[in-house]
Amino acid sequence: MNETLRIERRTDRVTAVLDRPEKRNAIDQRTIDALHGLCAELEAEPRTLILTGAGGDFAAGADIAQLRARRADDAHRAINASAFIRIAELPMPVIAALDGYALGGGAELAYAADIRIATPALRIGNPETSLGIMAAAGATWRLPEIVGAGRAAELLLTGRILRAEEARDWGLVSALHPAEHLLDAAHALADRIAGNDPLATRHTKLALRAPRSEHPDIEKTLQAELFENPEKERRMTAFLERKEAR
Numbered sequence: 116m117n118e119t120l121r122i123e124r125r126t127d128r129v130t131a132v133l134d135r136p137e138k139r140n141a142i143d144q145r146t147i148d149a150l151h152g153l154c155a156e157l158e159a160e161p162r163t164l165i166l167t168g169a170g171g172d173f174a175a176g177a178d179i180a181q182l183r184a185r186r187a188d189d190a191h192r193a194i195n196a197s198a199f200i201r202i203a204e205l206p207m208p209v210i211a212a213l214d215g216y217a218l219g220g221g222a223e224l225a226y227a228a229d230i231r232i233a234t235p236a237l238r239i240g241n242p243e244t245s246l247g248i249m250a251a252a253g254a255t256w257r258l259p260e261i262v263g264a265g266r267a268a269e270l271l272l273t274g275r276i277l278r279a280e281e282a283r284d285w286g287l288v289s290a291l292h293p294a295e296h297l298l299d300a301a302h303a304l305a306d307r308i309a310g311n312d313p314l315a316t317r318h319t320k321l322a323l324r325a326p327r328s329e330h331p332d333i334e335k336t337l338q339a340e341l342f343e344n345p346e347k348e349r350r351m352t353a354f355l356e357r358k359e360a361r
């Protein structure tokens with residue numbers, strides 16, 4: 116059976132391609148299982164993750180054929196939500212590179228990323244209520260954090276699909292690139308991240324994700340660790356000596 120998640124590994128990053136183009140990369144149980152496997156790998160060996168889709172789409176939702184058969188017990192198991200939470204909590208940054216449809220669970224997977232970029236063909240939104248369900252894999256709490264409560268309510272309560280320019284204007288994606296340059300743009304972001312200190316990056320992500328009540332204590336603890344890290348000494352000395360050599 117073909118893999119629904121194609122994974123390409125490098126020393127400092129992993130690219131995961133949702134690869135079920137004949138179903139617009141709809142996220143089925145096999146994809147969720149593969150995402151859990153990928154998370155286990157990246158929890159053990161932290162690297163930047165680039166998430167993207169094959170065939171000109173990111174993902175047109177959770178797999179509706181599987182969703183139709185799910186019952187209350189399945190809702191309580193939070194099948195998609197638990198995988199997307201694990202992705203959001205990965206130690207290193209997650210970059211979503213979006214083309215075409217990013218709908219329903221596909222949009223929620225994108226909301227779990229730290230950075231989203233897209234092509235002008237992006238169509239993103241949450242039409243769940245049109246199918247008699249609600250967006251329950253992160254949209255109701257992550258989307259307000261990304262675009263603000265009012266805009267999140269409009270999207271989730273109407274099911275309206277945003278076009279790329281509007282998604283960029285709302286800050287839902289940070290930049291648009293032609294489809295042929297989308298992955299290069301994602302790798303350029305990963306290159307920038309790779310040039311920085313990994314522990315400082317991981318601590319910054321932890322602080323970004325911490326609830327308000329944990330600030331500023333969390334920064335004190337994390338920065339204290341970085342101040343004692345030899346890498347800080349090395350990087351700052353390199354900076355200062357470069358200046359003195361001029």
Ligand code: COA
Pocket residue numbers: 137138139141142175176177178179180216218219220242243246
């Ligand atoms: N789950 C399961 N299958 C899906 C799917 C989904 N979320 N999205 C698309 N597919 C399947 C279609 O059933 C079709 O399969 P088939 O060829 O075996 O009939 C195939 O992918 C291609 O989709 P199709 O609808 O023919 O393409 P289109 O270009 O006309 O429309 C969409 C694309 C995305 C607008 C349309 O597929 C759609 O509305 N999908 C569902 C979106 C949605 O409600 N997502 C939220 C789910 S929570």
